[in-house]
Amino acid sequence: MxxxxxxxxxxxxxxxxxxxxxxxxxxxxxxxxxxxxxxxxxxxxxxxxxxxxxxxxxxxxxxxxxxxxxxxxxxxxxxxxxxxxxxxxxxxxxxxxxxxxxxxxxxxxxxxxxxxxxxxxxxxxxxxxxxxxxxxxxxxxxxxxxxxxxxxxxxxxxxxxxxxxxxxxVLTAIETVEDISHLKGVRVAAECSLTRKGETVFRETGEVQFTDYGLSGICIFNMSRHLLLSEDIEFTDYKVRLDFGEPFFQRRARSDFLKMLKDRSGMPGFRNKDLLRSIVPQALAKDIVIRAGMDPVQIQTGNMTDIMNSFCNWTVTVKGAKGWKMAxxxxxxxxxxxxxxxxxxxxxxxxxxxxxxxxxxxxxxxxxxxxxxxxxxxxxxxxx
Ligand SMILES: Cc1cc2nc3c(=O)[nH]c(=O)nc-3n(C[C@H](O)[C@H](O)[C@H](O)COP(=O)(O)OP(=O)(O)OC[C@H]3O[C@@H](n4cnc5c(N)ncnc54)[C@H](O)[C@@H]3O)c2cc1C
Structure with a gap:
């Protein structure tokens, strides 16, 4: 005993x-x-x-x-x-x-x-x-x-x-509806928000890691604690919004950033996909430009405000969360x-x-x- x-x-x-x-x-x-x-x-x-x-x-x-x-x-x-x-x-x-x-x-x-x-x-x-x-x-x-x-x-x-x-x-990676496997391996700082039916339920700034199935990294792990399901809430009611501008603008004004994009669009040989070069990893820069509705290989087309908006409002829909083994x-x-x-x-x-x-x-x-x-x-x- x-x-x-x-x-x-x-x-x-x-x-x-x-x-x-x-x-x-x-x-x-x-x-x-x-x-x-x-x-x-x-x-x-x-x-x-x-x-x-x-x-x-x-x-x-x-x-x-x-x-x-x-x-x-x-x-x-x-x-x-x-x-x-x-x-x-x-x-x-x-x-x-x-x-x-x-x-x-x-x-x-x-x-x-x-x-x-x-x-x-x-x-x-x-x-x-x-x-x-x-x-x-x-x-x-x-x-x-x-x-x-x-x-x-x-x-x-x-x-x-x-x-x-x-x-x-919980404390696990998030799978996305959109195929973002072309961004696999990218690591970048962003303000990460989670919205449920349009309402923000979580926000944290930190490093995000892109994977072949979706998003990972500490703030994404923390985000997974807020993916709560019920009879009328399913995974696809959640959207992850990444603002790559938020960490970047801590050192610069947004208006300076827009001016910088405009200056770059006039630089010799610069294509749309080069507008964000050295600001975020190149695969992501190209993706952001495409999401802004521009052809990445075109030279000096489109509106710089669209790129700015795409840079600050990169959004994907949640498909699910990685299960017990990874949690x-x-x-x-x-x-x-x-x-x-x-x-x-x-x-x-x-x-x-x-x-x-x-x-x-x-x-x-x-x-x-x-x-x-x-x-x-x-x-x-x-x-x-
Ligand atoms: C990869 C990973 C990294 C983590 N990193 C951190 C970190 O850095 N900081 C942090 O705060 N948290 C971290 N966590 C979370 C943290 O490890 C757990 O919350 C914590 O270990 C829980 O402690 P526990 O004693 O309740 O359970 P555990 O530490 O999981 O221990 C439970 C034990 O019970 C045993 N057991 C289960 N069933 C039976 C049974 N029927 N009979 C006998 N034994 C049984 C298991 O084998 C296990 O050894 C991490 C978790 C993982 C998976």
Whole structure:
């Protein structure tokens, strides 16, 4: 009989285990993968953007990691990383402390059911039964199933009395109705807006990456969190508008830009497709000119205001979002009203705790999702 059994040895589960074991609890982690923290190692392109200084409780998480011996640094927009840029260091330090505290780790073992018993819980995994006083569900969501997260936590939570708001893959790339594969490989700064039936629902400036199926990049990932479907809203009701002028005009007036285009249109040998040369990558320059209704190889034709408008209002229709395999996070999950968010204890089943991406929280790129996992794992570990 353990004091605490944790299902899921990812971000939330490991932090919860260290915290609970530091309070003298006997703890076992059940992890489906052959090793703990597989997904953590892949985060932040292998650098692990562990938190963001703009998060309300970033200091608490940093104090925890400090106590493990992790040295961090803060970069642009408050993004916090290990100073070494090595996600594996985060996992190493967590594992070191788990070992030192005597936490039992069962890897390669998927929990298939859990039931409430008189004095606690019984959990079954790989035909073994484990008994515990408190049970923590930290099995993650459904995003990136290649790291073990196939949504098992939802069925376990449902079986213990919880409701689940529909899981949707987010922080993912967007597919477009228009074939823009000729722009594959272009990377450019733009103000990215998402409109739903004409109403703007999201706006962010950053680098956009063009792919053979549509658009990618951090602001497009953040945009995917706002692609919500319902009976009367489908993907094609959403349009992505890119304004390449917005980042460019931070250093120049729009009127100067128009004058520059007019001057260029008179330059010897300049064709329409050369009007935006050295301003945006050439494949995009040509596309913008065509969208302005001009022949790219013609010399000095058309209205420069049309090019300016096409440059500032490049629009495509959404066909869909890349699914679970590419998504970095899950929107939806265990309904928050059913959890005491101070302690992470279930309001539906005493002694049950829920932490991490399994609960109905998703944040933007920049360290917010790991912060949620560590923070809820800490809270559960302090209260089990
Ligand atoms: C490629 C990628 C990059 C990312 N980069 C960042 C980033 O830089 N910063 C950031 O804030 N967020 C990032 N995220 C999101 C972040 O990794 C997750 O939100 C976070 O790991 C969630 O923590 P968790 O503990 O809830 O779940 P996870 O870390 O996913 O851990 C859940 C664990 O439960 C295990 N499990 C599942 N079912 C069972 C079962 N039945 N029995 C036993 N074990 C089970 C899984 O194998 C897994 O190890 C990224 C995600 C991806 C996919």
């Amino acid at each position: 353990y004091d605490v059994c944790i299902i899921g040895g990812g971000a939330a589960g490991m932090v919860c285990a260290v915290t609970a074991a530091s309070r003298g609890k006997s703890v076992v982690i059940i992890e489906k993968n052959q090793a703990l923290g597989k997904k953590i190692c892949a985060t932040g392109n292998g650098r692990c953007n562990i938190s963001n200084s703009n998060c309300e409780n970033a200091a608490k998480v940093l104090a925890f990691f400090n106590s493990l011996g992790l040295v961090t640094k803060t970069e642009n927009e408050g993004r916090i990383y290990p100073a070494s840029n090595q996600a594996a260091d985060v996992v190493f330090l967590l594992e070191k402390r788990l070992n030192a505290l005597g936490v039992q780790v069962m890897c390669g073992c998927a929990a298939d059911w859990a039931a409430k018993k008189k004095n606690g819980f019984e959990v079954s995994c790989a035909s073994r039964q484990i008994r515990c006083r408190s049970l923590v569900l930290a099995a993650g969501g459904k995003a990136a199933p290649q790291f073990g997260t196939t949504g098992d936590g939802y069925s376990l939570a449902l079986s213990l009395g919880h409701s689940i708001s529909k899981p949707i893959p 970095q996070c899950t929107k939806g999950g265990v309904v928050l009203d059913e959890i005491d968010m101070e302690t992470m204890e279930s309001k539906m089943c005493s002694g049950l705790y829920l932490a991490g991406e399994l609960i109905d929280y998703d944040g933007p790129c920049g360290g917010y999702n790991l912060q949620n996992a560590w923070e809820t794992g800490l809270r559960a570990g302090e209260n089990v």
